[in-house]
Amino acid sequence: MRVLILSKACIVGQYQTKLTALAAKSNLQLTVVVPPTWRDERGIVPLENRPAQNFEMIVAPIRFNGHFHLHYYPTFPDILEHVLPDILHIDEEPYNFATFHALHALRRIAPKSRVLFFSWQNLVRRYPPPFAWMEQYVYRHVNAAIAGSSESQRVLRRKGFQKPIAIIPQFGVPNSFAPRPSTRGSNCRVVGYAGRLVREKGIQVLLHALANVNGDWQLRLLGSGPALDSLQALARELGIAARVQFIPWISSSEMPNFYNSLDVLVVPSLTRPNWKEQFGRVLMEAMACGVPVIGSASGEIPNVISDAGILIPENDAPSLARALADLLSDPTRRQQLGALGRARALANFSERRVVDDTYALYQKLLDTR
Structure with missing residues (x-):
């Protein structure tokens, strides 16, 4: 044909x-x-x-x-x-x-x-x-x-x-999205986001949540978009700018390395009258890499994550802060969710x-x- x-x-x-x-x-x-x-x-x-x-x-x-x-x-x-x-x-x-x-x-x-x-x-x-x-x-x-x-x-x-x-x-999810041995020497826990920098993606909620999480953590925001300046300003206002890294763009072949550099990926999307999360591809890619994920209840996110990650209400920074604090302090739980996520990604996506x-x-x- x-x-x-x-x-x-x-x-x-x-x-x-x-x-x-x-x-x-x-x-x-x-x-x-x-x-x-x-x-x-x-x-x-x-x-x-x-x-x-x-x-x-x-x-x-x-x-x-x-x-x-x-x-x-x-x-x-x-x-x-x-x-x-x-x-x-x-x-x-x-x-x-x-x-x-x-x-x-x-x-x-x-x-x-x-x-x-x-x-x-x-x-x-x-x-x-x-x-x-x-x-x-x-x-x-x-x-x-x-x-x-x-x-x-x-x-x-x-x-x-x-x-x-x-x-x-x-x-x-291609086969290249798989767990890789960590090369990090630091005990600093790394939280990540990948996608467009726009209001409806809820990154501002993630910043507010992390401002209330104790411990040694770093946030890596991969992406670009019209909300970049306001997000940088918010990070400064919250006093966490030194712990937030903005990464404008990498090639798609580098994405598995990005996911494997994380301890958790967060997709805190916010439903709008004319938009809700259609799929959340980065969730299944991170899951395939064995990275635990946290997502909001917007659109298709609950169906992608199911019971293989953590779901939080939309626009709820306190709930997200609690989920992050619990997960970042519990390596066993991170390992369990990572394994569940990878199994789900391979079986369904x-x-x-x-x-x-x-x-x-x-x-x-x-x-x-």
Whole structure:
């Protein structure tokens, strides 16, 4: 089968291991279209192109880079003419212009191809025209969808999508995310966060919590975003600036080392009227590395952590402070939660499972053609 994937997310090198595993499947010829960069709150995210690929990667120009709803690939119709896929996998939300543009071109160039989209959306949101029109067009003309979570599946059903939906995370955890021997000589306990520096991620709650945790600790905040200055100011105001390290960016291949440098990872996300945590990928990556995790009750976080970590109420700095104090002072508990988290990550979020489930969906689509 000839499969064509359109995905801005696959500019991340660690995500490309999923593509390598897919391309290794029997009778699957894979082509992947990515942009040269993507722009978001963190700035410009460059393509991490990994060598020795067993699939074709086409780096296509992108218009309206950084505009989630409006971006598209003007040369995509030419790519369709070149590939003529049996399956088009659009790794985008159904209301995006990129999805509409790709699907509209496919219906003209390769009308017998099967097509699916991906969705993380876990809140029912109604869009004005033309996005509402594009969303309904996509619903009518695709053959299936992948939802990243059960909440995303429920949202699609509530919005009227009646075709098959497979629940598969966008990416699984590659084998490189595993426990590694510690090289730290210090007894200082290290708390970590990785992700966007924005208000809804709740990092300010983490700072307030740590300001009330005794003992020798350090906080490592990996990421960038518009809240950087306010978070640095808050750390100074709380008197903990010397113990907080801001790390702007590292390559995806360095993420396993980052997780393994931590004693605990915290994801203190805060639900907003137009957003709640869609998955918390960093949770499953840290869990795969055997690092204990603490997460708030926002969105999908409880389903990712389950009983393999610590859940706290949203926006509750005292509860977070107590959880951190207990965990940082109890190496046995950290070891127990680390083992539980790794077992859960491998059982539910492994890259192999994501690839197998995606390949099975491809086969099902072709069998029903």
